[in-house]
Structures are given as structure tokens and as C-alpha cells.
Amino acid sequence: MTNDLRFTALKKTPFHSRTSLASRTNKYYNWNGFTVPTEYSTTELEYTAARNGTSVMDLTPMCKYMIKGSDANRFVDYLVTRDLSQMEDNTVAYIIWCNEDGKVMDDGTIFKFSDSKFMLCCAVKIYNWLHDSGEGFNVTFEDATDTTAALAIQGPTSCSTLKNFGADELELLKPFGMKEFHINGYEVLISRTGFTGDLGYELWTDPANAENMWDSIMEAGKELKIRPFGMNALEMTRIEAGFIQTNTDFMAAEDTLRPVRMRSPYEIGMGWMVHLNKESYFVGKQALKKEKEKGNSERCLVGLDIDGDKPAVGSVIYNEKKEDIGIVTAAMWSPTMKRNVALASLRRPYGIKIKENIFAEIYHPEELEYKKIWAKCKIVKRQFFSPERRNKVPADLYE
Amino acid sequence: MSDNYDVIVIGAGHNGLVCANILAKKNRKVLICEARENCGGLVEESITNFVPQIPLSVSSSLGGLPVKYKAKSTIALSESGQHIQLVGNQHIDHKVISGYSTKDADRYIEFHDKMSSFSKALGSFMMASPPRIMNNTFSDYFKLFKLGMNVRMLGKKKFNEFARMIGLNIADELEDNFENTLLQGLIAHDAVLGSNLGPRSPGSLINLLYRMATHDNSIFGGIYEIDGGSKAFVDTLLDMSNKNKVEIKTSSSVKRCITENDKAVGVELHNGEKIYAKKIISNADPRSTYFSLLGTENLDTDVKRRIKHHRSKGKVAKLSLSLNKLPEFINCNKEDLESRMVIAPSIDYIEETFNPSKFDKLSMEPILEMKLKNSEQSNPVLDIQVQYASYGAKEGWDKIKDNYIDAVVKLISKYAPDIESCIETQAIVTPDDIEKDFHVTGGHWHHGEIQIDQLFMLRPIPGASQYRTHLDGLYMCGAGTHPGGGLTGIPGKNAAQVILEDS
Numbered sequence: 074m075t076n077d078l079r080f081t082a083l084k085k086t087p088f089h090s091r092t093s094l095a096s097r098t099n100k101y102y103n104w105n106g107f108t109v110p111t112e113y114s115t116t117e118l119e120y121t122a123a124r125n126g127t128s129v130m131d132l133t134p135m136c137k138y139m140i141k142g143s144d145a146n147r148f149v150d151y152l153v154t155r156d157l158s159q160m161e162d163n164t165v166a167y168i169i170w171c172n173e174d175g176k177v178m179d180d181g182t183i184f185k186f187s188d189s190k191f192m193l194c195c196a197v198k199i200y201n202w203l204h205d206s207g208e209g210f211n212v213t214f215e216d217a218t219d220t221t222a223a224l225a226i227q228g229p230t231s232c233s234t235l236k237n238f239g240a241d242e243l244e245l246l247k248p249f250g251m252k253e254f255h256i257n258g259y260e261v262l263i264s265r266t267g268f269t270g271d272l273g274y275e276l277w278t279d280p281a282n283a284e285n286m287w288d289s290i291m292e293a294g295k296e297l298k299i300r301p302f303g304m305n306a307l308e309m310t311r312i313e314a315g316f317i318q319t320n321t322d323f324m325a326a327e328d329t330l331r332p333v334r335m336r337s338p339y340e341i342g343m344g345w346m347v348h349l350n351k352e353s354y355f356v357g358k359q360a361l362k363k364e365k366e367k368g369n370s371e372r373c374l375v376g377l378d379i380d381g382d383k384p385a386v387g388s389v390i391y392n393e394k395k396e397d398i399g400i401v402t403a404a405m406w407s408p409t410m411k412r413n414v415a416l417a418s419l420r421r422p423y424g425i426k427i428k429e430n431i432f433a434e435i436y437h438p439e440e441l442e443y444k445k446i447w448a449k450c451k452i453v454k455r456q457f458f459s460p461e462r463r464n465k466v467p468a469d470l471y472e
Numbered sequence: 473m474s475d476n477y478d479v480i481v482i483g484a485g486h487n488g489l490v491c492a493n494i495l496a497k498k499n500r501k502v503l504i505c506e507a508r509e510n511c512g513g514l515v516e517e518s519i520t521n522f523v524p525q526i527p528l529s530v531s532s533s534l535g536g537l538p539v540k541y542k543a544k545s546t547i548a549l550s551e552s553g554q555h556i557q558l559v560g561n562q563h564i565d566h567k568v569i570s571g572y573s574t575k576d577a578d579r580y581i582e583f584h585d586k587m588s589s590f591s592k593a594l595g596s597f598m599m600a601s602p603p604r605i606m607n608n609t610f611s612d613y614f615k616l617f618k619l620g621m622n623v624r625m626l627g628k629k630k631f632n633e634f635a636r637m638i639g640l641n642i643a644d645e646l647e648d649n650f651e652n653t654l655l656q657g658l659i660a661h662d663a664v665l666g667s668n669l670g671p672r673s674p675g676s677l678i679n680l681l682y683r684m685a686t687h688d689n690s691i692f693g694g695i696y697e698i699d700g701g702s703k704a705f706v707d708t709l710l711d712m713s714n715k716n717k718v719e720i721k722t723s724s725s726v727k728r729c730i731t732e733n734d735k736a737v738g739v740e741l742h743n744g745e746k747i748y749a750k751k752i753i754s755n756a757d758p759r760s761t762y763f764s765l766l767g768t769e770n771l772d773t774d775v776k777r778r779i780k781h782h783r784s785k786g787k788v789a790k791l792s793l794s795l796n797k798l799p800e801f802i803n804c805n806k807e808d809l810e811s812r813m814v815i816a817p818s819i820d821y822i823e824e825t826f827n828p829s830k831f832d833k834l835s836m837e838p839i840l841e842m843k844l845k846n847s848e849q850s851n852p853v854l855d856i857q858v859q860y861a862s863y864g865a866k867e868g869w870d871k872i873k874d875n876y877i878d879a880v881v882k883l884i885s886k887y888a889p890d891i892e893s894c895i896e897t898q899a900i901v902t903p904d905d906i907e908k909d910f911h912v913t914g915g916h917w918h919h920g921e922i923q924i925d926q927l928f929m930l931r932p933i934p935g936a937s938q939y940r941t942h943l944d945g946l947y948m949c950g951a952g953t954h955p956g957g958g959l960t961g962i963p964g965k966n967a968a969q970v971i972l973e974d975s
Contacts, residue, residue, distance in 0.1 A: 151769055173772035173935075208776045209768020354770040359734065359942065 083108040086133035087222040087283030091291075095301045102304060105198070105218070107134035112303040117408075119302035120309045123227055123269055124409050126298025127234045129290060130307060132223035132275060133283075136181075136198055140191040142212035147353070149183060149191050152206055154338060154361070156351035160185050165249045165264050169343050175360030176326035176335035177343065178202070179319045182266060184251060192217065192277075196319045197328070206356060222283040226290065227273030227310070230297040232468040235263065235274060237293035243274070244467035257285055265468075268307060270314020272462050272469065297471060312403045312416065315376060315455035317341060322374060322402040322416055337364055340372040341418075342455060374402070375424040376455035377415040380448045382406055383437040385415045390423075390450065393430040398423040401433065407457060414457045415450075428452045476748050477503045477719075479971070480739055482726045482765065483755030483911075483950065485513025489709040489718075490964030491753060491949040491971075494533050496716035498972060503747065504718060505739060507725035507911055512706035513755070514910055514917065514951075515959060518901050519790055520702050521843050521857050522695050522812055523959040524686045529599055530961040533968070539708050540699035546692050547811045548658035549887045553803030556654055557811065560693025572652050579649045584691055590634055591684035593622045598685045598955045601966040602929040604938045616929070639924070642680055643671040643819045653818040659691060661816035661839055665859060666917045666957075668787055670826030671819045675924050682922055686960050695812060697843065705959075725911075729765040729946055736945035739765075751945055751971055755964075757912050757919035758782055758932035758952040766943055775942055778933035783926065784952075786903030786915035787829060789861035791880055793854040794896045798847060799888040809847060815840040815887065829860040834867055836879040851896075856880065863903035863915050873900060919952030928954060939967040940974075947971055 084107045086092070092110055100111040109131050112119060122128045140149060150157045153168040160166055162185055169180045181195030193203075203214045226235055235243050239256035240263055246252055251264035259282040267273030278286060291299060311318065319325050323336040338347050338361070349362050364370055379385050384406050390399040399419035407414050415433070417424075423431065435446040462469050479495050481488045484506035492502045504511075514520065522544060531537035545559040556572070558565045562581055570577035597619045603612035624631050637645065642663040646656040660671040663680035670676070680691070688694030698705045713720060724745075729752055730738040738748035754761040762771060762779045771779075801809060816822050816839040825835040841857040858880055865872065877898055884891045903915030912919060920932050929937045932952040939947050949967030951957030 147769070173774040202773060205777050205780075206773040208780060209763065354734070356772050359772070362734070 086131050087280035088131045088133065088287050091284060091287040092131050092301065104134040105136065109134060110303040112305045113301050116305040119300060119306035122298055122300035123302055123306060123310050125229065126300065127226060127228040127231045127294045128300055128302040130225040130302050132225050135223060136195050137217040137221050138193045138203060139215040139217050140193060140212055141189060143189055144210040144212050145191055146188045148207060148210040148212045150353055151355050154347045154355055156348040162187050163251050165251055165266050169338055169346055171357030172326045173357060173360060174335065175337050175357040175364055177323060177338055177341060178326045184264065197325045222278055222280045224276045225267055225273065226276060227267045227269040227271055229272055229462060229469060230471045231273050233471045234290060234294035234297050234299055238290050244470055247466050248464050257289060268316055269310035270458050270463065271460060309405055312405050312414065313407050313409065313458035315457055336372060337361065337370060339364060339370040342374040371421060372418050373421055373424040374416060374418050376453045376457060377417050378451040378453045379413040379415055379433055381446060382413055383435050383446055384413065385433045385435045388433040388435050390417055390419060391432045391434060392423065410457055416455065424452060477501050478749060479751045479753060480505060480747060480749040481753045481755060482739065483513060484511035484720060485755045485950060486515045486709060486959060486961060487949045487951065487964030488755030489713060490530060490534065490961040491968045492718045493712050493716050494965060494968035495971065496718045497535065502718045504720045505724045505726050506720060506722045509722055511710060511720060511722065515702045515706055517702050518792065520959065521841060521855055522697060524694050525696055526961050527599065530965045533965050534712065537708065539705055541696035542699055544695045544697055545811045546695065547808055547813050548654050549813055549815050550654050550817065551886050555803060556658065558692040560690050569655065576650045576652050576655060583649050587681065587684060587691065588689045589626060589630065591681050591689045593626055594681060595685045595689060596622060599962060601938050601970055602954045604929060637677055639674055640677045641672050641674050642676040645677055646819065657816040657818045657822060658814055660819045660822055661814055664822065666788055668783065668785060668921055670823045672823055678924055679922055686958050726765065728767060731943065734944060736943050751947065753947040753949050753967060755950045757784060757950060759784060759913040760911065761941065761948055766941065766946065771942065782933055783921040784914035784916040784919060785863040786906060786917065787860055787862060788917060789858045789900055789902045791856040791858055791877060791898065791900045793898050795852045795854060795894040796896050797894050798852055799891045799894045801888040809844045813842040815883065825860050829862045832862045832864055832866050834862060834865050834872065834876060835860055837883060838880060861902055869902050869904050918957035919950050922956050939970045
């Protein structure tokens with residue numbers, strides 16, 4: 074009998090033979106058209122590995138674009154809000170980019186190989202946007218999502234694991250640095266970047282090497298508490314690190330149906346990345362300049378430390394008069410910090426000028442009944458978790 | 473750095489000259505940089521044929537414009553000699569049409585009244601600067617509200633009719649009303665003239681309304697020839713510039729706009745000279761203004777997209793035939809030859825001509841609008857606008873030019889059998905030539921299609937209406953802005969007003 078369910082199957086990443094073998098729960102989800110594990114065994118266990126050993130995550134579905142050409146540096150500087158004109162070769166930078174209204178489209182990382190070669194990694198597909206932005210620049214674009222296999226190796230023992238794997242002198246690589254290695258007969262690009270807020274690396278190689286790389290790294294980390302981890306555990310670590318996620322903490326400007334839902338960098342705590350005084354023009358500059366001059370940003374994204382131990386997932390935030398002043402975008406009980414933390418988008422002046430008397434209304438499910446909790450919140454730095462080892466050079470090594 | 477000038481106008485087209493003179497009259501020190509040797513831009517004997525009158529609002533802003541016009545009637549030529557001649561006067565036209573069909577004649581009055589009232593409703597809007605939709609200010613919304621009110625005030629029945637017609641094609645409306653195919657062809661010709669639309673293309677009806685709004689709100693009235701030709705018109709503006717102490721630098725092509733702190737502060741010429749001013753006004757087409765003067769690296773991606781998608785492919789070529797004697801047009805007397813003569817025998821004929829142009833190809837049976845010059849002298853000239861002569865024709869203009877001219881002459885010989893023996897010399901200016909010689913992207917008369925998505929506050933692109941560009945201090949005053957080309961001077965006048973408001 075022919076298959077009547079006519080839909081296009083999700084793609085498998087080059088690591089699929091290994092990730093599927095490692096998965097006990099068979100829980101997968103659709104990330105950018107690929108099927109990848111949500112969790113392998115239990116989220117708590119995977120989270121613990123990330124904070125105490127080495128965690129391995131298949132990053133291949135992330136959008137990756139190669140930007141090449143004599144104007145590549147000028148173009149990248151034009152595309153993003155940050156001043157990248159002085160960026161050094163073999164470094165990585167965290168970036169955001171905006172549309173003409175100065176509203177954030179996405180965040181991501183940019184890898185600089187040379188003035189004429191960059192790689193852009195991000196969550197939302199932007200090939201079309203790159204193309205149209207490239208008008209007038211001597212640049213070419215290549216979608217490298219399917220042609221680059223990527224792994225995130227994160228956690229306190231990650232450096233040791235990768236050294237065992239064959240990355241010599243990796244401990245000397247600075248945060249946001251990157252370096253080419255020749256291991257097991259193939260090229261691997263290793264960057265000291267990640268989404269967990271801890272010591273960690275990301276590895277980029279040709280898909281043909283993927284399985285060998287996975288196997289070798291698992292072997293190398295055997296004594297270093299290595300464990301694959303899925304999206305659920307990553308979500309926990311990134312909230313602790315205070316990293317924002319597109320379409321969770323803010324809506325990608327080009328995807329919103331309602332223009333009022335678009336957010337400027339100032340409204341999601343990314344104002345520090347807007348370099349209005351950079352020499353050349355960048356997309357959205359005019360609008361951002363106006364917003365800065367007028368000071369008419371409407372929202373802000375803050376970190377909350379919430380009383381009690383019940384996570385404030387999806388909670389509405391109130392002032393003392395019980396007026397709705399915002400919403401929690403991500404929340405968790407942090408096992409490492411032993412704190413009840415959340416990221417929240419608030420209506421200014423709350424969160425900027427008014428930081429007192431802020432409450433979260435938490436609905437905590439307890440066996441088919443909701444317990445309604447009125448919890449006091451404290452506005453704190455968004456970066457809840459930032460251990461010293463994260464930026465240490467040389468990085469910590471373990472045996 | 474000092475501001476040498478208050479204003480620099482880039483391009484001495486008629487809108488640039490109008491704008492410069494109005495500003496100079498308000499004691500601004502104005503410099504015009506013109507890339508070509510001559511001023512006037514597309515107001516040129518080799519381009520223009522018939523024009524509407526400069527509106528009173530423009531000439532009064534200039535303190536009067538001593539230009540004389542000769543009113544023209546229109547003849548739709550028929551191979552059988554059954555021509556229709558219309559003058560724009562309802563009673564006379566009614567009588568003429570009733571010679572062919574009394575039904576058509578009565579319908580014509582009705583049709584004309586209806587169209588005229590719609591064109592008047594748009595009219596007040598045509599003269600003023602349009603609201604800026606991406607601005608979100610009260611006055612902009614109020615302007616939009618006023619236009620809505622103007623149309624609503626026509627009454628419920630007419631309002632519904634207006635709403636029905638706004639996106640309609642002209643062919644449907646004409647076939648509903650008239651039975652004479654020649655009359656249908658003539659009106660359809662005027663609706664599509666200068667545009668990229670065929671009579672059956674949606675939106676071709678609003679083109680006609682637009683044309684009427686600049687032609688005294690009538691279909692066949694308000695069509696003129698400038699006494700003394702285009703040169704007289706340009707000379708008048710130049711005399712005025714002289715009087716108002718407007719400086720004009722010819723053969724000075726501007727390379728780019730100089731910016732400082734995200735503001736336009738001057739221009740750099742191709743010879744390297746830099747000139748500074750408080751405000752810069754571009755009479756160039758939108759694409760040149762944005763991509764060359766402003767520079768792609770200074771534009772937001774969304775703006776680049778809009779400019780890239782801005783439609784400005786020219787569709788009209790002008791053929792000039794120098795004659796040694798007057799040709800004999802079948803069933804036309806000497807006075808008739810003074811009219812605007814149109815060869816567009818039916819809607820289907822026009823549509824057939826239009827078809828290949830959709831694919832950037834040429835039809836060898838084009839539609840023509842003709843003007844006979846110097847008919848009293850020994851060397852008359854037949855000036856012909858050839859519609860659907862595509863910009864960037866796939867056949868290659870260099871290769872096909874001669875064949876194309878022959879085709880046009882052959883077509884005319886059906887109406888004037890002796891035309892070939894009268895021709896001394898012939899010269900054609902194609903949209904490609906206009907682009908090259910007059911620096912107009914696409915060689916489009918109006919610097920951009922007159923279509924509903926490029927009109928009013930969407931002209932030339934959303935966010936750039938009201939004559940301001942995306943760069944502070946840089947303005948536009950050319951035909952690419954509201955309300956478009958057609959030798960009205962309104963864009964130039966409105967731009968000057970906006971600039972005066974801003975300073």
C-alpha cells in the first residue's frame with residue numbers, strides 16, 4: 074500500500090544516527106526543518122551534565138550563512154547595529170540586526186575569518202534579507218546550513234574533553250575566539266562560544282566527518298561526565314545565563330502580525346549593542362537614533378528574582394494597584410542558583426524607573442488544580458548565572 | 473565648511489526650474505546643477521508632443537508664467553475615412569458622435585459627467601502634497617480623511633460607483649457604454665498613454681482619471697501645444713531664473729550627495745568639485761536619487777527593496793519625420809491636420825499592440841499620436857508618439873530601429889498614402905535613448921509608472937512621499953513624485969512649499 078500521508082519529512086542531521094541511538098525517550102521536535110531530540114533521557118540529568126561535566130548538543134539546524142566578497146566587512150557592518158569595523162580576524166561577535174523601523178529581527182553570532190569572509194549563525198532564516206540588503210555591495214551569500222555540521226560542547230569539563238579529542242592548546246583560546254584544528258584527518262573549526270553561559274565550545278565541520286567526530290568526542294569525554302543534551306536542558310541553561318531567544322523573549326520583527334509587537338533593541342535589553350556613532354550607516358539607524366533621542370521606548374526586558382519556589386511560567390506581572398504591567402517570557406526554578414528566576418517584558422517606566430512593588434501572579438498546577446500564588450518580585454541583573462570559569466584563560470582542565 | 477548656497481537643485485528639468493524659482497523668489501540662494509548642456513530635461517521638442525496647461529496655482533507661485541498655449545482638438549483616424557473629431561466641448565462632441573451613433577452620443581455625455589466628477593474629487597488632492605502614511609501624524613491622517621470625504625461627498629450612489637471603478641480596466645467600462653469601436657479605441661488610447669498597461673489591464677481606468685485631473689477634468693479638453701514649442705517654454709523659465717538670480721551650472725553632473733551626521737549637506741560633482749548647501753533637491757528620478765545620490769550603503773534594506781521594485785520602464789518612443797510637403801490624409805482638410813491625430817482604431821488593436829510589450833518585445837503595428845508642426849512652411853515636421861515601444865526591447869533597439877520606423881511609416885500610409893514620398897529625414901528617440909541622453913532610469917516620461925500602487929502617498933515609494941527622501945536635507949521634486957509628470961510643474965511647486973515649511 075502506498076503511503077497516503079503526503080508531507081515532506083523533516084530532515085535528519087548528519088549526527089542523526091548517533092543522536093537517535095542515544096535517545097531513550099524518542100522525543101523529537103522540529104527545529105528549522107530538522108528533527109532533533111527534545112531530551113535524551115531526563116532533562117534534569119542533562120542539565121546537570123551541562124553544569125558539572127560536558128554536554129553535547131547537535132547544533133546543525135541553526136541557520137548558517139557564508140558571506141564572502143571584497144565588501145564583506147563593510148556589508149556586515151552595515152547589516153548589524155554593532156560596530157564591527159574593528160573586528161579582528163578569527164573572532165566571533167554576538168550581534169543583532171534590525172529592520173528599517175529599528176525593530177529587532179533576530180540575534181546571532183558572526184564569525185570573522187578575514188575581511189572578505191564571514192559566517193553568520195542565527196535562528197530565523199534570512200537568506201532573502203541578506204540578498205536584498207546586499208544590493209550595492211560586492212558580496213555573495215551561501216546558505217551553509219545543510220553543508221556544515223555543528224556541535225555544541227558545553228560545561229566545566231568541555232575543554233578537557235576536547236583536548237582529549239585532539240584540540241591541542243585549546244585552553245588558550247579566548248572567549249569569542251576561534252581556531253581551525255586538524256583532527257582525525259579532517260578540519261574542525263572550534264569557537265569558544267555557546268548558549269549555556271558556562272565554559273563551552275562550538276564545533277563546525279563538514280557533514281562527512283560528523284559521525285566520527287561525535288564518536289571520538291563521546292570517547293574523549295568518557296571519564297569527564299559527558300552526556301548528550303536536548304533542547305529542554307538548553308532552555309534551562311540559557312535562562313540561567315540570561316540569554317534571550319527570538320520568538321520567545323521577543324518576536325522577530327519580520328514575523329509579527331501586529332506591528333506593536335515588534336521590539337527595538339532598547340526594549341529587549343540590547344541597547345548596548347547599538348552603536349549610533351559608528352561611521353557608516355546601518356539598517357535601522359535612523360529609526361533607532363530617533364527612538365534614542367526621544368526616549369520613547371515602550372518596553373524593557375528585565376531579570377526577576379521571584380519569591381517562593383514555583384516557576385512563574387507565562388505569568389502576568391502587576392504593580393501594587395494590580396495593574397497589568399507586563400508578562401514573563403521565560404521562567405524556571407534554578408537548581409544551581411537555588412533561586413526562582415524569570416525574564417519578563419515590562420511596560421516602562423516599570424523595570425526602569427519603578428523597580429519596587431512588582432508582583433507575579435503564578436498559577437501552579439497541582440494534580441488538576443491550580444494553586445494561585447501572588448509572589449513578590451525583585452528586579453535583578455538578567456545574567457543570573459555567570460561563573461568565573463566561563464571567561465578564564467587558560468580554561469580549567471580536569472583529568 | 474560654509475553653506476555657499478541655501479539650496480542646490482540637481483537637474484534643470486522643468487520641475488527643478490519651477491522649484492528653484494519659487495525658492496529664489498523667497499530669497500533663497502539657489503544653484504542648479506544640470507548634467508546636460510541644455511536645460512529643460514524632458515521638455516524637449518524630441519520628447520514632448522501635447523501638454524496640459526500649467527495650473528494656475530503653479531504659475532501664480534512663480535508670479536505669472538508668460539507661456540502661450542494653443543488648444544488642440546483630437547481626431548481619431550479611421551482607415552475608411554470615418555474619422556471622429558472631438559474638441560472637449562460637450563455639445564459639439566455630442567453632435568459629432570451622434571453622427572455615428574445617437575446612443576453613443578448620449579452615453580458619452582453621461583460617461584463624461586461621471587468621470588469628470590470623479591476626477592474633480594481627486595483634483596484637489598492632485599494639487600497639494602500628499603499625506604505621508606508612515607509618519608502617523610494627525611495632519612497626515614486628516615489629509616487622507618479629506619480625500620475620503622471628497623469622494624464620499626459625491627453621494628452614496630456615486631461613491632459606490634467610484635469604488636467599483638477604481639481598480640477597473642478601461643476596456644470593460646468603454647464596452648459597457650459605447651458601440652463605436654473607434655471611439656472606444658480613442659478613449660482607451662488616452663487611458664494607457666505613457667503607461668505599462670493595456671486597455672484590459674486592471675487599473676487602466678484610474679490612469680484616465682489621473683490624466684483628466686490635469687486636463688481640466690475633461691477627456692478631450694485641456695490638450696494644448698505650447699506656442700513656440702518646448703524651447704519657448706524652457707526659455708521663459710530660464711529668463712525667470714535669470715531675473716530671480718538662480719545660478720545654473722550646466723554640464724555639471726552630480727556624482728553623489730555629501731552627508732554629514734546623517735544629513736545631506738552638499739553635492740560632489742563628477743569632476744570632483746564639492747558644493748555645499750543647507751538643502752539639496754533632486755529633480756532626478758527616484759532610482760537615481762536613491763541608488764546614486766544617496767548611495768545603497770546609506771539605505772535601509774526595506775527602502776532598497778521598494779526602490780528596486782519601483783516600476784519605471786518607459787513605453788513611448790518619439791519619431792520625428794521631416795517632410796518636404798504636407799501629406800494628404802484621407803478625408804482630412806488642412807485644418808484637421810492641425811489637430812492631435814490618433815491612430816488607435818479599436819480596443820482590441822491596442823491590446824494586440826500591448827501584448828508583445830509585456831515580454832519587452834515590439835509590435836510592428838503600434839498605436840500613434842501625431843502632431844504636425846510648421847504646416848505653413850516648406851519643411852513641415854510630423855512628430856509621432858509611438859506607444860508600447862518597450863524600454864530594453866528584446867529585439868535590440870540598435871538592430872530593429874530602422875525596421876520599426878518603416879513599420880510606423882507603413883502604418884501611417886494607410887491613412888496618408890503619400891507619406892513615404894514626403895519624408896526627407898527621420899529620427900527616433902526610444903526609451904533607451906531617453907535613459908542614456910536624459911539620465912532618466914528606464915526612460916519613463918513620468919519617472920515611474922502612474923499606477924495605483926505608485927500614486928498619491930505611495931509615490932514614489934511609501935515613506936518617501938511629500939517630497940522628502942529618507943535622508944534629512946535631501947528632497948525630490950521630479951515627475952517621480954506626486955502627482956507625476958505631464959508638464960504641470962506641480963511636483964516642483966509642492967516640493968518648494970515643503971522645503972519652505974521645513975526651514
